Structures are given as C-alpha cells and as structure tokens.
Amino acid sequence: MKQYIPNALTLLNLFCGSIAVIYVLNDNFVGAALFVFLGIFFDFFDGFAARALNVQSELGLQLDSLADVVTSGLVPGLVMYKLFQIAELDWVERDSADILFGVTTFSIIGLAITLASAYRLAKFNIDTEQQSYFKGLPTPANALLIISLPLILEFQNNDTINGIILNKWFLIGVTIFSCWILNSNIKLFTLKFKDYSFKTNATRYIFIILCVVLLIVLHFAAIPVIILLYIAMSVLDNLTSK
Structure with a gap:
C-alpha cells in the first residue's frame, strides 16, 4: 500500500x-x-x-x-x-x-x-x-x-x-x-541536507535566512530576487569549492 x-x-x-x-x-x-x-x-x-x-x-x-x-x-x-x-x-x-x-x-x-x-x-x-x-x-x-x-x-x-x-x-x-x-x-545547490551542521551546509543556511528576510521586506517582489540570489550563490559556491 x-x-x-x-x-x-x-x-x-x-x-x-x-x-x-x-x-x-x-x-x-x-x-x-x-x-x-x-x-x-x-x-x-x-x-x-x-x-x-x-x-x-x-x-x-x-x-x-x-x-x-x-x-x-x-x-x-x-x-x-x-x-x-x-x-x-x-x-x-x-x-x-x-x-x-x-x-x-x-x-x-x-x-x-x-x-x-x-x-x-x-x-x-x-x-x-x-x-x-x-x-x-x-x-x-x-x-x-x-x-x-x-x-x-x-x-x-x-x-x-x-x-x-x-x-x-x-x-x-x-x-x-x-x-x-x-x-x-550551471551547477546549483539543492536544499537537501545530509546532516544539519553549519559547516557543511553554510550556503544553504545563509540562503534560507536571506530568503526569509527578503520575503518579509519585499513580499512577492522578493521571488525574482531570491531566484537570482540562488543562482549567484551557487556560482560563488562552485568557485570557492574549486
């Protein structure tokens, strides 16, 4: 079932x-x-x-x-x-x-x-x-x-x-x-957590916090900003990991 x-x-x-x-x-x-x-x-x-x-x-x-x-x-x-x-x-x-x-x-x-x-x-x-x-x-x-x-x-x-x-x-x-x-x-990070430590999930935690702040401040106008932020943070994450 x-x-x-x-x-x-x-x-x-x-x-x-x-x-x-x-x-x-x-x-x-x-x-x-x-x-x-x-x-x-x-x-x-x-x-x-x-x-x-x-x-x-x-x-x-x-x-x-x-x-x-x-x-x-x-x-x-x-x-x-x-x-x-x-x-x-x-x-x-x-x-x-x-x-x-x-x-x-x-x-x-x-x-x-x-x-x-x-x-x-x-x-x-x-x-x-x-x-x-x-x-x-x-x-x-x-x-x-x-x-x-x-x-x-x-x-x-x-x-x-x-x-x-x-x-x-x-x-x-x-x-x-x-x-x-x-x-x-372009490689974009997922929001899947293998563990909940900040060290291995810093990008995810920072992104989630910024999303909450942007939604409170900008309301629906925050969504395009969040998508662009997601892409930018992923590119930065890729560069730093290299």
Whole structure:
C-alpha cells in the first residue's frame, strides 16, 4: 500500500497544475499562483515520501516529470503568454496578418518557456549526475519566477515596477533568460541536507535566512530576487569549492 503514497502526491501535483491552467486562461493569476504553490508543495513531498518509505521507482520518476510539465512548464508558459497580451505590444499591427487562430503572434513567444521546461525535464530523467546538485534551474523554481510577475502587479501596484514588468523587451528578456537558465550547465545547490551542521551546509543556511528576510521586506517582489540570489550563490559556491 505504501508504494502508492508518493504517486498519489504526484497526481495531486498534476491536479493542482491542471486547475492552475484553468485559472490562467480565465485571467485569474492569484488563483493560478495558489495552485502552483500547492502543486510545488506536493512535488517536494512526493520525492520525500518515496525516499522515506524506500519505494522509489521508475514509474514514479516518469510520473513526476509528466506532472511537472503541466504545473511548472505549461502554467508559466501560459502566464507569460498572458503577460505579453496585457502588455499590448504596440509594435505589432493588430490586423488579420498578425492573428493566428485569434492569438497575437508575438504573445505565443511566452510558450517557449513550456518547451524549454519539457526539454529540461526530459534531460533530467536521463542525467545520472544530478544527485547532489541541479544542472540548470529546476522547473518549480522557474515557475515561481514567472508566476511572481503578475502577483507583483496585483499586490504591490507600483507604477515604476508595473512599467518594467509590462515592457515588451523586459518580457522577451525574461523569456530568453528562463529558457536558457533551465537548460544551462550551471551547477546549483539543492536544499537537501545530509546532516544539519553549519559547516557543511553554510550556503544553504545563509540562503534560507536571506530568503526569509527578503520575503518579509519585499513580499512577492522578493521571488525574482531570491531566484537570482540562488543562482549567484551557487556560482560563488562552485568557485570557492574549486
């Protein structure tokens, strides 16, 4: 019976991602974010449960990636697609030549994030190196990065920040960065603890403390900062370890 528990958690991740898709398509970014957060929560604990119960399986690995394609791949791609639409790209003529099945051609640039996420997940499944570290940004972290943008618009409502987020070049830049960092060869540390000593986990403890401080001070605007901090600390950790 216990072998079904991790897969049930993975399916809950997929269920949450599916609901998030519905919310995004109805322009409800807050609802979508809530279910993405829940999906990522289940995504973390399915692996934890599999290890704790000693029931890891190839089926579980494949199912996990399939669920992540939706929650951490399709959802952020659709969010970016919607942000492109909201930004109202004035450099595109809104005539029949620029509409593909009712979709503004340039808005579908956002779906490149979905493709890059699926490619990363496929590579992860066949990569035997990523046991103690990640190679490239994990898809859940990237999903948090993208979903944070409409949350910043919704809750922090700063004209300067809004102008930056809804700038077409900023959105294009974020999309390119997202696709690149997902599939880069940069080694990023994990938050898995083999023991709890500060000496062997200094980077992890410092990162967690900084995350808490940033979230208290910046709220949702802290999420992009935390992702960049995560990458920067990983690069620094790699350099110092050498």
